[in-house]
Amino acid sequence: MKKIFFIVSICALFSMSCNTVAKQEKAPEAIGPVPTAQQLAWHDLEFYWFIHFGPNTFTNKEWGHGDEPADAFNPTALDCNQWATIAKQSGAKGIILTAKHHDGFCLWPSKYSKHTVRESKWENGKGDVVKALSEACKANGLLFGIYLSPWDRNHPEYGTPEYNDVYVNTMAEVTTQYGPLFEFWWDGANGEGPNGKKQVYDFARFEKEIKKLAPDAVVFSDIGPDIRWVGNESGIAGKTNWNLLDTAGFTRGAGAPSQDTLNQGNVNGKNWIPAECDVSIRPGWFYHAEEDDKVKTPEQLFDLYLKSVGRGSSFLLNVPPDRRGLIHPNDSAALAGFKKYRDESFADNLFKNISVRYTNAAGEPVTIHFDNGFAKDYINAGGDKNIITIDPGKAETINCILLKEYIALGQSIKQFKCLLKNGEETVKTIEGTTIGHKRLLTFDATAVTSVDIVIEDTKGNALISDIAAYRIPGQLVEK
Template structure:
């Protein structure tokens, strides 16, 4: 009787332990806000440089231009939006005001704007037209506003900061939801020969007040940072964190931004801005210098594939249209990406984890191939290494791996390796550093029935939410 009672007690404890769910991991280090998580999900969107410089053949204007010079003959923001949608982009950020001070909307706070142009008899508003086009095509809209103003007479005085804040307010309260506000850190002389001491704290407060869900971009954030170059590349080691109290617009050690700061105090991920042509603005002599498909694919893999977002610039031409050559290049890139990532060989496969959190199935290895971004493999708190073995059932050709961390709880992994099953043994084919929101790893062309991901070093228990495998063709 006593023996039977002990057996029942043992079975009860066994099933009681099995049914008990493990506590999820706690956040580690700096973590993203909800607005930043929404921004990460976008991954790829357009920059549109279109303003006075388009018509003066400049990159940086002087602020002395006649407003009548701005005169697009066929402005069609719906064409922009339609092309961006076809390209798989999620939004458009427009240069509403560049360094020359010319505004693409009828601002009350400057005379250097479309209101004083003969274009549409001074009744034109490019920002309004783009806002309506983005809504029609289901795109997000963002705005670039340069604080530098080479035209405004108050630039270089405290009064100008109020002018700029009022200009910001006009934009942020007139055109619907804004997903990103892009601040350029350039700070040169105004028409009076003075430089401006920018009220960054005040500028940020205006955005938070009128567009609380918008991410703010500058060299140092506070939500999104510059990647430190205009080539479209993040470093292979790229942290989503930055010492936010150290970095500021115009920060001279900008090369640090290409990798971020491993133990950064704030979550400020990188955005890679690059133009599809040599220049940011349209120049007719660059019509035959649009980036090739191999160049654009390399940029995509070096930005989105390295824990950053890609902001690809389209220099709208003097007609007010995305040039045909740029459109063709975008469509080619979209076709290549769609074909490359159409067949995820890891989807729904069985995954064996070296260990998982409290032996709770909610955190087992299968969570990385279930297609649910809210689930993840996790180890116990004290375990900072581990492996995931993906069984493909039979030999399949692969050459690309996509891996993602559950960044809601912070970025953790410092290094990982990839092995494939070959000749009845494991063979290492890659070793990399950080992961973050997304890492795309190019592998040699191989055929294998099993692949193993080894977390070699992690700052806290690793949390892997997604793994994908592909065989993609070379971009030509």
């Protein structure tokens, strides 16, 4: 593997004092596939909402059959601003709406369907949920995304080549009328339509069109092109989680890699397609009154955060409005508690004022002083078999370590460990594989005077962009 070296003068890079200044060297090359600008921005979002809402909300179904009357959709007090306000208060960065689920009902008055809000009693057929939520997101500083199921159990042309034209036209409607979008979501479900036929989706055409219609949006499906399914609906990424995936031989909507592969990615995958962790705050995806007492607790939501964002993925949490068209108080209370836990857990970085020591390519010791946490860029920890020592200058009791890689140049670290030390004694060893965008390691509270991060195996240079430590409430530590 490559020996350790720095890319630029450390003092110039981080604007801080150094005991030893490394020589300026050429920036490292990217390692394998790298994210696009849109994917990098998506990685930084980390937490955002899903909203499942439609006729299923009123018929108590999860998958509608497409024969539900349009009048079944009739919220009595719909308030998209309430949704967006609660989402903002929860710390979410955006909302993805099920503009059309498998039942084919469109939450906007589509010109290409006769099964829409226009045909319902709600707002005397003049309502538009997609428009209302798009505007509410803009007003609350949130990003807006669209879920548009290719499956349509109502449209008479479903199962014919003409339906692909219909689907492209509906994509154009929602992107041009309600954008800009940060994410476009393709469900992989494909069943029979009202004529008993299944559709042969033209995903190659769909992808080409959506990239023209919404060039700044990332596109989700089981295998991308931009974001992949994590392989479960539990909100949990693999402890090993590569942002890379091999998609050769697979077709969207007609087969994907195994769920284990989707969960962990491919170490040498040919495409940068990171995982998104989707889960509902309730047992179901749509609102059901009998689940009002089954909302996930703040502690459960925080645990899912550690197992999604804390393993380098994003956390897509579904929060379904009730039959009034409002977020239920039980859901908003759980979300407020979840936000409080995150704020309190990560408010005080105990590794803010630290010295970072390791050896440069010339075999000389290098010490970098951080006076207010890590800078925005990265340190180049070279290849494997290198040790980065973190010295907080005084004993600290911690139970969480945060690590980040500079993923703009790829994902490199394959295996590492953290040695928690008290004096010369190693009092705890934390093993890890991948880091990626963010890794949150939790453990029982331990008093440390220093931490050694041992880079054991890499694909190239290990570029570390952040190191932090916290003392989070004990009951929230991942077991």
